Amino acid sequence: MIFSFEIPLLILLLLTAAGAILVKDLMSAILLLGCYSFFLSLVWAWLGAVDVAFVEAVVGAGLATVLFLLTLFGTAPKDSRLRRPPPPMAALIGLPLLGILLLYAAKDLPQFGDPNSPANSHISPTYLEQSFHDTHTPNVVTSVLMDYRSLDTMVETVVIFTAGIACVLLLRRKAS
Amino acid sequence: MNTFFLFVLLTLAVLIGAYLYRVLQGPTIFDRVLGLNGISTKAIILLILIGSVHERVDMFIDISTGYALLNLVGALAVAKYLEQKGLP
Amino acid sequence: MDVLAVIFILAGLFFLVVAAIGVIRLPDVFTRSHAVSITDSLGAFLMLIGIAIHEGFSLNVLKILAVLALLYLQNPVIAHATVRAALRAGLKPWQREST
Numbered sequence: 001m002i003f004s005f006e007i008p009l010l011i012l013l014l015l016t017a018a019g020a021i022l023v024k025d026l027m028s029a030i031l032l033l034g035c036y037s038f039f040l041s042l043v044w045a046w047l048g049a050v051d052v053a054f055v056e057a058v059v060g061a062g063l064a065t066v067l068f069l070l071t072l073f074g075t076a077p078k079d080s081r082l083r084r085p086p087p088p089m090a091a092l093i094g095l096p097l098l099g100i101l102l103l104y105a106a107k108d109l110p111q112f113g114d115p116n117s118p119a120n121s122h123i124s125p126t127y128l129e130q131s132f133h134d135t136h137t138p139n140v141v142t143s144v145l146m147d148y149r150s151l152d153t154m155v156e157t158v159v160i161f162t163a164g165i166a167c168v169l170l171l172r173r174k175a176s
Numbered sequence: 177m178n179t180f181f182l183f184v185l186l187t188l189a190v191l192i193g194a195y196l197y198r199v200l201q202g203p204t205i206f207d208r209v210l211g212l213n214g215i216s217t218k219a220i221i222l223l224i225l226i227g228s229v230h231e232r233v234d235m236f237i238d239i240s241t242g243y244a245l246l247n248l249v250g251a252l253a254v255a256k257y258l259e260q261k262g263l264p
Numbered sequence: 265m266d267v268l269a270v271i272f273i274l275a276g277l278f279f280l281v282v283a284a285i286g287v288i289r290l291p292d293v294f295t296r297s298h299a300v301s302i303t304d305s306l307g308a309f310l311m312l313i314g315i316a317i318h319e320g321f322s323l324n325v326l327k328i329l330a331v332l333a334l335l336y337l338q339n340p341v342i343a344h345a346t347v348r349a350a351l352r353a354g355l356k357p358w359q360r361e362s363t
Contacts (some may be wrong), residue, residue: 005182008189012196019200027254031208034250035199038219041243045226045236053223054239062217062246066253073257177266177318180273187277194284200294206293206350210300213342214287214299217335218280221311224328228315237327244331248338255345259352 006043013039030068037061047112051141067167074171181229185222192218209254216247269318276311279303292358293350301343308335 011014016039020032037060044053110117128140137143145153192215199211220240227236279306309332316328 005185005189010187012189013194015196019196023200025205027258028203028208031198031205031212031254035196035212035215038215041239042219042222042226045239048230050232050235050239054242056244057239057243062241062250065250067179069253069257160231162207181268184273184277188280191280191284194288198287204293204320204350204355206346206353206355207296209346210293210296210343211287213339213346214283214300214304217339220331220335221308224312224315224331228318233315233319234325234327237324237331240331241327241334244334244338248334248342250344251338252345255342255349258349259345 009039009043009046013043015123026072030065030072033068034061034065037064070171178229181225185225187227188218188222188225192222205258209251209258213247213251216243220244265317265320269314272310272314272317276307276309276314279307279310283307293355294347294357297343297347301339305336305339308332308339 005127008059013036016036020036023029023032037056040060041053042054044050044056071105110119114120127144131140131143131148135143135147137147194213195214195218199208199215202208202211220243223236223240224233225241227233230236280303283299283303286303287296290296290299312332312335313326318323319325319328
């Protein structure tokens with residue numbers, strides 16, 4: 001049974017995004033961004049992408065909120081209200097046009113979960129059939145991430161680790 | 177049973193809308209924090225319900241556990257910040 | 265068994281609706297924190313128990329109970345921390361004007 005529960009979630013998502021843009025001070029914008037990650041993670045979970053939902057929940061709702069807060073701690077602005085110039089006319093006209101074009105193009109995408117779509121018929125069956133034989137890992141996503149693309153993942157980890165070291169060096173308090 | 181679960185899902189989405197009104201509208205920052213906490217509670221229940229609809233509860237419960245732990249850390253960080261800085 | 269699960273879930277839904285009405289209608293932070301922490305926790309408790317009954321007895325039930333324990337720990341802690349921060353920031357609790 002196809003039931004589009006993602007539509008109320010997407011409405012909530014739009015409301016949260018608009019609120020995060022329109023709200024006046026930085027703390028509220030951070031909280032609304034955390035809210036946005038909750039809803040996005042729920043949409044991923046409803047579509048069945050559990051691992052993406054997990055990453056969105058952990059990074060978007062948890063870590064990003066705490067990191068933004070640490071930034072507010074560290075910079076300590078006297079006046080945290082935003083002063084935003086009005087958007088230029090070209091953006092107001094051009095971006096809705098771009099959105100309409102993207103929606104028009106999205107009509108030609110294959111149906112959700114269609115077994116004959118190119119993404120499902122070209123290379124995925126090979127991985128689905130052979131990954132267990134090749135890597136002896138029951139989860140296909142894990143076998144792709146940690147085995148077929150292990151070098152890529154390792155260098156990604158190095159990048160994230162370096163960024164973490166830089167953040168710790170920037171944010172540490174002076175021993176007084 | 178599945179139809180009943182979908183009804184519960186829709187009702188919870190409407191309830192989340194009520195909390196979102198408080199987060200968007202809230203006169204003080206503390207209202208927003210409380211609203212966010214309520215939304216995260218609803219999101220945890222929604223995740224387990226979604227898992228029940230998809231009949232893969234074991235995977236979804238792990239996400240909701242991570243959700244709950246990180247929500248605790250985030251909300252405590254916000255409260256700590258507000259306690260040290262006072263009202264923005 | 266399913267009837268019992270439906271009864272529990274509907275009871276939980278009732279309390280969650282009450283909490284949502286409270287969050288919209290109550291006048292200030294200190295009163296709203298009651299709706300968010302107390303009523304919400306009871307609703308979540310009933311609802312998750314209902315889902316656990318529906319799932320039948322397995323490892324999943326233990327995990328659901330762990331999530332439940334976590335919710336019961338964190339909801340009052342967060343509400344308490346937020347309200348204490350509000351009090352330190354100088355917000356006055358709401359009082360009826362006529363007294």
